[in-house]
Amino acid sequence: MNWVIDVVLLALLMLTAVTIARLRGLFSAAIVAGIYSLLGACWMSVLDQPDVAFTEAAVGAGISTVLILVTLSLTTSEEKKPERTPLLPLVVVLITGAALIYGTIDMPRLGDPQAPTNLHVAPRYIEESPEEIGVPNLVTAVLASYRGYDTLGETAVILTAGVGVMILLGGARRRRWRDDDDEGDDA
């Protein structure tokens, strides 16, 4: 019966994706994008990846939806009508999609223990980490200890992203503050 859940979830994902592409109102598109992320989180938990599902639900459905909505209130909430029928993009998308589907034919089945990704470092993590790290959640052991460098880099990336957004947003505002201060001095 599991395949019913798979089919329903994937069909809903496709449906929401097409809806987002067709919507002209950006507010509703942002909300549907939030629904897409929530479905993605459900899909990740079906795939037994609660860590990713967590992140997807909190970031995709929660924070990024809020940030998109706030951005829309700063700009415009209506997408411009395309000047002509976008035939070329459609062809490009179809070819890319066909290539991707063709690529999946060679891929090992989901969860195949003989898949190359499951034969490289994964067995060592699974066999040694209970003695080496002693942490029940293997994902945490890999992310925080074996791949501590990567996680350090990711944290630096998040910090850089935050600093970048603040510089973009703050530049205009700081100028205004300075103007306000000058007026205050005059008075």
Added chain:
Amino acid sequence: MPRVVAKLLIPYILLYAFYVQWHGDYGPGGGFQAGVIFAAAIILYALIFDLRAAQRAIRPWFVGLLVPLGLLFYIGVGIATVLKGGVFLDYNVLAHDPVHGQHLGILLIELGVGTTVAAVMITIFYGFGEAVSDR
């Protein structure tokens, strides 16, 4: 009505964020997820009540200070392992027993990750919110 529901929910969302933060080695989650959930609680507060109310509860300068502090704390753990005779981020040397050292190291760096992630998310939201209310 939304205010009542938010008031009821926010403490539990915050508590859940801390649960995810400190139990990342036992259950799903960790610093990143905890930071995002914590930030989501603050953002919910700001959306339901007022941006100014949220900024009175958690000051923008304080959040701004936490942004680099989390990452510096993470790097600090790495430097501590170097000073204790290991290589960078080798938690084995943090305690007498290597496995205890690993536990301690993971807990500490997850705290660094959670701090930076939560602070960055809140800072970005504060920034957008101020830009909107300035208009």
